[in-house]
Amino acid sequence: MNLLPEFRTLRPATLGEAVSALSAQGAQALGGGTDLLPNLRRGLGQPATLVDLGALDDLTGIAVLPDGSLRIGACTALETIAEDALVRQAWPAIATAASLVAGPTHRVAATLGGNLCQDTRCIFYNQSEWWRSGNDYCLKYRGDKCHVVVKSDRCYATYHGDVAPALMVLDAQVEIVGPQGSRTLPVAQLFQEDGAKRLTLQHGELLVAVRVPPAAQWRASYVKVRIRDAIDFPLAGIAVALTRDGDTIAGLRLAITGTNSAPLLVPTETLVGATWNEATAVALVQAVRKTSNVLLTTVAAVKYRRRVLLAMTRKVVDELWSDS
Ligand SMILES: Cc1cc2nc3c(=O)[nH]c(=O)nc-3n(C[C@H](O)[C@H](O)[C@H](O)COP(=O)(O)OP(=O)(O)OC[C@H]3O[C@@H](n4cnc5c(N)ncnc54)[C@H](O)[C@@H]3O)c2cc1C
Ligand code: SF4
Structure with a gap:
């Protein structure tokens, strides 16, 4: 044992x-x-x-600030976020993402801060010591070679957090406190694309809260594909936020997880002003394909993860467009 x-x-x-x-x-x-x-x-x-x-009361709880933005303490349990009536009503993509993390017993204990800061994962890393030593370890921990991208000098372990992409498309910020004081960052800037150094936090810093602006006209959604619906990490996950002005896309943000060493915003600026039709869908799927970098870091095949990611992209925007 x-x-x-x-x-x-x-x-x-x-x-x-x-x-x-x-x-x-x-x-x-x-x-x-x-x-x-x-x-x-x-x-x-x-x-x-x-x-x-766990004893820091200031880091727990959900509140709406005078300017209408949402503030969630970093130690708030995911179950609390998923069940919160206000979050479900005004920022449903966040409640959905929290409700899809792991299994029910995990969500009671798991916190928002821990979810964002979770480690990246790889089939050559999330193994027993016995298994890893038998394979001469790897670049991420104790070794000097990456087994996934053999000639690489960086680790490509994948970030599989569910909540970050939902926060990113809603333009959320993280409040950070550390030895040098406090600072605020867009959620996307908390991460960097390096499986062995996934966060931009400095030594001694911690997440205190997440702040999400009022949703206003934005409609957002988060979906994931996993092996067992009751418990697993996303093999691929996608969050989209959309605003529509008649037949025109007035705003579009899309973020992916389970594909790269960080959750990433996909560039969508060129599609704003277009209508949602076949040509726009093809362009968006291309942008997702270009941003994602699915590698053999999970037991599921790379081709399958890529295909579901691209299929989900079109489906989520279709649904948001029809509901707007
Ligand atoms: C079987 C299983 C299935 C899982 N499935 C999923 C899944 O589907 N989706 C998913 O997203 N995750 C999944 N997870 C991972 C994990 O359960 C969740 O990400 C969870 O939200 C982590 O939160 P925590 O509070 O338990 O983090 P912890 O384990 O306490 O911490 C995780 C990391 O964050 C750091 N950290 C914690 N709080 C802070 C803070 N306030 N500031 C700075 N750093 C901090 C810790 O130092 C650590 O590095 C799964 C885990 C298991 C075991
Ligand atoms: S991607 Fe490479 S270096 Fe990173 S954990 Fe996997 S095998 Fe190790």
């Missing part, structure tokens, strides 16, 4: 204490632990200290 490595846990009572604890060498944030703890049990990582954010 795999055991957890030795580490210390701290449960700070204030944000200041949390930042100070996370600034120490080898410290790592702990949300619900549903991503981090299974990885540690597999020998992936050896933190000296886990900083449990």
